[in-house]
Amino acid sequence: MIISIVGGTGNLGKGLAVRLALAGYKVVVGSRMVEKAEEKAKEYSKLCGCKIEGLSNDKAIDICDVAILTIPWKSALDFVKNYRDSLSKKIVISPIVPMVKEGEFVYKPLNGSMAESIAKILGNKVVSAFQNIPAKRFSNLNETPEFDVIVCGDNEEAKAVVMEIVNSIERLRALDGGPLSNSRIVESLTPFLINLASRNGLKELGVKFV
Amino acid sequence: MIISIVGGTGNLGKGLAVRLALAGYKVVVGSRMVEKAEEKAKEYSKLCGCKIEGLSNDKAIDICDVAILTIPWKSALDFVKNYRDSLSKKIVISPIVPMVKEGEFVYKPLNGSMAESIAKILGNKVVSAFQNIPAKRFSNLNETPEFDVIVCGDNEEAKAVVMEIVNSIERLRALDGGPLSNSRIVESLTPFLINLASRNGLKELGVKFV
Numbered sequence: 118m119i120i121s122i123v124g125g126t127g128n129l130g131k132g133l134a135v136r137l138a139l140a141g142y143k144v145v146v147g148s149r150m151v152e153k154a155e156e157k158a159k160e161y162s163k164l165c166g167c168k169i170e171g172l173s174n175d176k177a178i179d180i181c182d183v184a185i186l187t188i189p190w191k192s193a194l195d196f197v198k199n200y201r202d203s204l205s206k207k208i209v210i211s212p213i214v215p216m217v218k219e220g221e222f223v224y225k226p227l228n229g230s231m232a233e234s235i236a237k238i239l240g241n242k243v244v245s246a247f248q249n250i251p252a253k254r255f256s257n258l259n260e261t262p263e264f265d266v267i268v269c270g271d272n273e274e275a276k277a278v279v280m281e282i283v284n285s286i287e288r289l290r291a292l293d294g295g296p297l298s299n300s301r302i303v304e305s306l307t308p309f310l311i312n313l314a315s316r317n318g319l320k321e322l323g324v325k326f327v
Numbered sequence: 328m329i330i331s332i333v334g335g336t337g338n339l340g341k342g343l344a345v346r347l348a349l350a351g352y353k354v355v356v357g358s359r360m361v362e363k364a365e366e367k368a369k370e371y372s373k374l375c376g377c378k379i380e381g382l383s384n385d386k387a388i389d390i391c392d393v394a395i396l397t398i399p400w401k402s403a404l405d406f407v408k409n410y411r412d413s414l415s416k417k418i419v420i421s422p423i424v425p426m427v428k429e430g431e432f433v434y435k436p437l438n439g440s441m442a443e444s445i446a447k448i449l450g451n452k453v454v455s456a457f458q459n460i461p462a463k464r465f466s467n468l469n470e471t472p473e474f475d476v477i478v479c480g481d482n483e484e485a486k487a488v489v490m491e492i493v494n495s496i497e498r499l500r501a502l503d504g505g506p507l508s509n510s511r512i513v514e515s516l517t518p519f520l521i522n523l524a525s526r527n528g529l530k531e532l533g534v535k536f537v
């Protein structure tokens with residue numbers, strides 16, 4: 118199975134790339150600029166001692182079975198509209214959290230949640246996951262915290278594939294979060310988490326249900 | 328400091344009574360029926376090997392510094408209106424979650440959150456806490472799980488007292504959840520938690536930020 122990390126050159130993409138490669142998946146890092154993709158793929162390959170490939174987002178999407186959209190929320194819907202034809206054939210994972218800083222962080226869904234907005238464009242193989250993972254800690258291979266990842270989606274087959282992917286990563290646990298409409302709760306947990314951390318002198322928190 | 332657990336004869340009241348008594352607080356269990364209060368206080372005292380007192384809710388409220396309202400959400404606002412005079416002088420903790428079962432559990436706040444609705448009646452010494460604690464596990468002294476308790480309130484002094492109370496209980500960690508208006512997020516986490524548990528074959532989950 119090929120997993121492409123679209124916009125995989127950023128914070129969350131790095132952690133996902135190295136940890137999914139370590140779990141044995143064929144991983145492609147996508148970027149708007151092929152040179153940047155190649156450079157980051159090289160850096161990540163070194164980090165995990167696996168072979169990670171770097172491609173343009175176009176090619177990364179075409180080649181994959183599963184695409185993870187690790188791009189900023191403000192560009193996400195335009196991006197998804199541009200790639201509608203190719204992305205709608207794939208299982209697409211949204212880790213995207215629409216939020217702004219107004220003093221504290223505030224959740225700003227467009228209608229319902231980002232995941233549902235994307236599914237309105239791409240159809241029902243959109244699954245949400247990874248929204249509550251602190252990217253910098255996650256990309257640090259010296260630390261392997263135990264996080265839960267809530268997986269929401271309306272296509273049970275696609276959701277099962279994503280849960281398997283999550284569970285393949287060391288010390289992550291996938292939990293079935295129900296229908297895609299529950300993504301709003303999971304997405305909104307992220308600004309709450311970040312505010313909670315800064316209010317309590319903590320940093321880069323994730324969630325675990327105990 | 329005297330902590331009265333109003334409606335402390337139920338599931339959550341039991342865990343709070345025994346664990347707060349073990350932490351060294353003077354604990355009173357309140358009930359609508361004084362005999363029931365006395366009976367439960369006796370049972371709890373035996374359980375923790377401490378002296379827990381049983382009183383009518385009226386007396387329990389009058390005597391206390393801090394009142395925890397462990398009563399069903401459907402009766403909470405009427406109850407609080409009836410006891411407005413005595414309760415508005417105290418620090419009042421709301422662990423109350425307004426939710427109904429419609430297939431899954433669904434959050435049903437009245438306006439904003441239950442905690443804010445109570446504060447509209449009692450004033451600003453209302454603090455929310457304990458909404459995400461699974462009562463049956465919590466009252467089982469053979470198990471001492473590590474849970475986080477998010478504490479929200481608009482009166483910083485009252486909030487600090489409640490955080491100290493939470494932290495006095497073994498392996499609970501109080502986190503400052505910000506203003507009372509954030510209670511809606513914490514309250515709404517409870518039906519989400521219960522649904523998550525039943526969807527994933529788990530039971531009585533609490534939350535920990537890691």
Ligand SMILES: C[C@@H](OP(=O)(O)OC[C@@H](O)[C@@H](O)[C@@H](O)Cn1c2nc(=O)[nH]c(=O)c-2cc2ccc(O)cc21)C(=O)N[C@@H](CCC(=O)N[C@@H](CCC(=O)O)C(=O)O)C(=O)O
Nearest residue numbers: 212213214248249250251252253307310311320321322323
């Ligand atoms: C306060 C903090 O700033 P920050 O590094 O910009 O990181 C703040 C947030 O962006 C970062 O915590 C994100 O992971 C927040 N975050 C999300 N941020 C998002 O923008 N979108 C998300 O979807 C998101 C999800 C998320 C989930 C869980 C969680 O805990 C955090 C989440 C910080 O730690 N600063 C550094 C210093 C500032 C800095 O720029 N540091 C540089 C290095 C320079 C240096 O260390 O001196 C760096 O980290 O690259 C520090 O205190 O060491």
Ligand SMILES: C[C@@H](OP(=O)(O)OC[C@@H](O)[C@@H](O)[C@@H](O)Cn1c2nc(=O)[nH]c(=O)c-2cc2ccc(O)cc21)C(=O)N[C@@H](CCC(=O)N[C@@H](CCC(=O)O)C(=O)O)C(=O)O
Nearest residue numbers: 422423424458459460461462463517520521530531532533
């Ligand atoms: C599915 C379950 O049913 P239940 O015992 O009624 O408990 C379901 C829920 O009410 C219980 O989980 C509550 O704690 C749910 N709950 C809240 N429930 C609320 O009503 N309000 C809340 O605010 C609330 C908060 C909360 C927070 C976290 C969390 O994890 C759960 C929370 C269960 O465990 N059943 C028993 C059997 C049913 C039963 O009645 N058992 C008896 C004993 C009989 C026997 O074991 O055979 C009993 O437990 O007293 C079992 O499977 O062992």
Ligand SMILES: NC(=O)c1ccc[n+]([C@@H]2O[C@H](COP(=O)([O-])OP(=O)(O)OC[C@H]3O[C@@H](n4cnc5c(N)ncnc54)[C@H](OP(=O)(O)O)[C@@H]3O)[C@@H](O)[C@H]2O)c1
Nearest residue numbers: 124126127128129148149187188190192213214248251252
């Ligand atoms: N940071 C976290 O802790 C965290 C945690 C959970 C979820 N998330 C979510 O994951 C997503 C990515 O977060 P991040 O922190 O990794 O972001 P980031 O580092 O800021 O950006 C990721 C990548 O997005 C690409 N990009 C930027 N603007 C774009 C545009 N207009 N169109 C297409 N691609 C663009 C860039 O890649 P190229 O320049 O190479 O094209 C960039 O490297 C966000 O939606 C965020 O909400 C983040």
Ligand SMILES: NC(=O)c1ccc[n+]([C@@H]2O[C@H](COP(=O)([O-])OP(=O)(O)OC[C@H]3O[C@@H](n4cnc5c(N)ncnc54)[C@H](OP(=O)(O)O)[C@@H]3O)[C@@H](O)[C@H]2O)c1
Nearest residue numbers: 334336337338339358359397398400402423424458461462
């Ligand atoms: N169960 C949980 O896991 C859990 C976890 C976190 C928070 N909570 C919250 O804590 C509160 C109590 O939950 P619980 O499970 O402990 O409830 P419970 O066992 O059903 O009831 C608690 C007590 O409330 C009293 N009561 C019932 N009806 C009343 C009324 N009309 N007026 C005044 N008192 C009344 C009863 O005491 P007397 O008959 O002795 O007066 C009863 O023992 C709820 O609001 C719930 O949302 C529960």
